Amino acid sequence: MTDAQILRLRDVVEMTRISRSRIYVLMQSETERFPKPIRLGSRSVGWWRSEVEAWLNARERAGSAGS
Secondary structure (H helix, E strand, C coil), X not given: CCCCCEECHHXXXXXXXXXXXXXXXXXXXXXXXXXXXXXXXXXXXXXXXXXXXXXXXXXXXXXHHCC
């Protein structure tokens, strides 16, 4: 596996445990900005695995700091 792996929506949902609709809401959020998707075709998008992992790590750190 390479660092430049592109995840499809179903993979992002499985990895984050966040619903599809919540992911799209988070992409519009000013406070919890989810990584921007990459256009793969006319009706498909993907996300860089490294960006999703970085977002998850930042969220974990923010949760730990608030405890």
